[in-house]
Amino acid sequence: DNVPIITVDGPSGAGKGTLSASLARTYGWHFLDSGAIYRVLAVAALHHGIELSDQAGLSPLASGLDVTFQSDAEKIRIVLEGEDVTDDIRNEVVGNAASKVAAIPLVREALLRRQRSFAESPGLVADGRDMGTVVFPNAMAKIYLTASPESRAERRYKELKAKGHDVKISRLLEDIKVRDARDAGRVTAPLRPAEDAYELDSTGLSIAQVFEKAKEFIDNKL
Ligand code: C5P
Numbered sequence: 001d002n003v004p005i006i007t008v009d010g011p012s013g014a015g016k017g018t019l020s021a022s023l024a025r026t027y028g029w030h031f032l033d034s035g036a037i038y039r040v041l042a043v044a045a046l047h048h049g050i051e052l053s054d055q056a057g058l059s060p061l062a063s064g065l066d067v068t069f070q071s072d073a074e075k076i077r078i079v080l081e082g083e084d085v086t087d088d089i090r091n092e093v094v095g096n097a098a099s100k101v102a103a104i105p106l107v108r109e110a111l112l113r114r115q116r117s118f119a120e121s122p123g124l125v126a127d128g129r130d131m132g133t134v135v136f137p138n139a140m141a142k143i144y145l146t147a148s149p150e151s152r153a154e155r156r157y158k159e160l161k162a163k164g165h166d167v168k169i170s171r172l173l174e175d176i177k178v179r180d181a182r183d184a185g186r187v188t189a190p191l192r193p194a195e196d197a198y199e200l201d202s203t204g205l206s207i208a209q210v211f212e213k214a215k216e217f218i219d220n221k222l
Pocket of ligand 1: 012034035036038039095098099100102103127128129130131179183
């Protein structure tokens with residue numbers, strides 16, 4: 001219970017993943033990408049032909065979800081039911097499906113224990129929407145990372161372009177707004193900063209600048 005935890009919450013595309021991964025590397029701590037769990041669950045539902053609104057079907061799927069996170073040299077490989085889904089879960093269709101299953105209270109409940117099991121010595125950096133508010137309310141340092149929807153859409157656009165995907169920035173902005181509204185508007189664990197979170201706006205900041213600000217905040221708590 002006294003494993004030190006850093007939580008990084010915020011809307012999609014604010015740079016949480018990049019920040020969390022560099023914090024985990026810097027401190028030599030474990031890393032939980034909770035969004036990946038919701039993404040994997042959405043993929044599992046599609047595989048098993050379970051509808052994204054089917055509570056009775058999704059809740060047992062969530063509690064028994066056969067997913068492992070395997071660290072190899074550089075990357076964390078995500079394996080669902082024996083199949084590597086690391087790259088398959090990183091698209092807007094899956095992200096959107098994830099935000100639908102994530103709106104179901106029984107699903108969130110079913111995934112709580114699994115998420116908390118990542119808190120192991122020497123420490124954990126947990127990335128998500130409700131890490132500081134629900135999953136790890138006693139975390140030592142909580143960061144809420146935001147950025148304007150436009151700058152988040154632009155970041156996504158560059159990422160996807162670099163991977164060779166053909167996308168429209170206006171469409172990405174629309175998707176971001178829809179997903180924000182769903183994540184912030186849901187009844188269970190809505191997206192919002194914890195009361196004791198450091199709110200960091202990354203609009204116009206470089207990755208290095210965001211990292212420095214976050215690290216300074218954390219080092220004051222260590
Ligand atoms: O962070 P990422 O984009 O991978 O998350 C995908 C979706 O999973 C989010 O839009 C959100 O609906 C859901 N999610 C959540 N709680 C978390 C992490 C992700 O509801 N802790």
